[in-house]
Amino acid sequence: MSVSASFAQIQSTALAAQHRLGWGHFALLVLAGGAAAVGGFAWAWQIQHGMLATGLERPGAWGLYITDFVFWVGIAHSGTLISAILFLFRARFRTAVYRVAEAMTVFGVMTAGLFPIVHLGRPWFCYWLFPYPNQRQLWVNFRSPLLWDVFAVSTYFIISVTFLWVGMVPDAAALRDETTGWRHRFYSLFAVGWRGTGEEWRHYTRSYLFFAALATPLVVSVHSVVSWDFAVSIVPGWHSTLFPAYFVAGAIFSGVAMVVTLLIPLRKALRLEDAITPRHLDMLSRVVLLTSLIVTYSYSTEFALALHGPPSAERATLLYRATGPYAPFFWLMVTCNCAFPLLLFFRRVRHSTAMLLPIMVGVNVGMWLERFIIIVTSLSHDHLPFSWRVYTPRPMEWAITLGAFGWFFFWFLLFMKFLPAISVTELKEEVAHHDVPEEAIHAS
């Protein structure tokens, strides 16, 4: 097959993929939208009745909402890892999967960003989080890690959207030239007048490199900043220099697991099995395995350090995690994050979607529980025994958590329908240089 025939095949595959989504996709979209609406209703009810509607009470002022926030920020991490860091390292396997990861990043941050606002008693004052000129010259506290978080997450959102958009410009131009009617107008919007001239490519490739170079330290900084929300306090179980590294590894772990969780059904629904091959899933599974080992090492270090020193509040809190009322969740977390991923050492497991899917879903459950355990157990069992209290989330909080999943999947399902899920341009570039196996071109 000639190179240009391969290009045409890749392009028609990308376009045809969107038309393959039928009633099943629509039903899922309605389901996700419905779940998001339930969450929205629950939030409205919470605003009407106040924070007493939740189980948040001293000392546990942070509960399910902050758990959800940290979880979704973590999920958002894999996109930049796969698109920027792997781009800088010239890891070829990223080509077929990075678009999905980048889209997931944007929707993950959009979901995460809701929770600090949901968590506010008076959400209509959420703009107080940002510094803005006011009559009394009353400014925000730049020494607080919570404010660092506002800047880190906002920057991450804007840069992720920009990165996704810039990566999509040549693909949008290709689809613009192929379509008519509203789709043509829609893709023209994304293509920003792109013509693919030598000069445009010259500036584009250089700009993309700088984007990647800017996004790489950003991705490390964002979850480090999230970890400092906890680590700079003196609460036992939080006050640790291990946190930034541990949180960044955990974020990549959960994020890549979520990418694999989404890719397995997506490649089947869009019939992209030949473009997103078992090799791609294999490589991503290796990243999950590596980060699982780092996370396991971090859990062990935390316990080893607490048990090694003299009796302390730190030791009491960590033992409370493993043996107290939250112990079933703790051990489920250890099973999902440390034990199950060890199966990924076997090549057969990495190449079997039937085995990968439950492991990856398990990792997502485990990583959600990790955030819950870190946040809730430390506050429930802090320095002051008289204030110890077991926090139990109320139905309202569960409804909003469910709504967040609905919100995330709603946007993701829309993305699958309207935007190319694989990078057509980069696949063409690889085909031209014979980096893609012949069968990958015949995805149909």
Place this chain on the structure above:
Amino acid sequence: MPREQGFLGIFTEPEQAARAVRALHSSGFHDVRAAMPAPFAEVMAALGERRSRVGRGVLVSTLLGVLAGFSLCIFTSLAWPLVTGGKPIVSLPAFTVIAFEVSVLVGGTATHAMLAYATLTGRWRRRVPTKDPRFSADRIGIFVAGDAPGMEGLLRKAGAEEVRRVA
């Protein structure tokens, strides 16, 4: 704007397109332009244009971001000098985090703004003067400006599947 005169060769393989560019250059035709669906390294190398200077814009905007981040923290803290956590009013280690985030924000958005401005306004004007949807799909267009004899032959010899005069 009147369309430029020249010849447009349409190629199916990047290697052929690169060969055409090299042949045109060695015959003294230096205003050669390309339009293609991906940045094929061999064509880009044959065009031989200098490296993009977009990096300078990124550097300047990122440094401005650092300055803006530190200025925001320092001047607002001095405007409302409230001691928190026993820390100095101007706490540079804490402000470094904000300065870093603002630098990435300004550097990234400025890069995007530069790209969008240039493509939307046609600032990078040296375009192939014929719009052809195939150039974003599966063909490579090589345009050589001028009307000299021999241009068409060089394009055909390099393997163009179609050559047309643009007038």
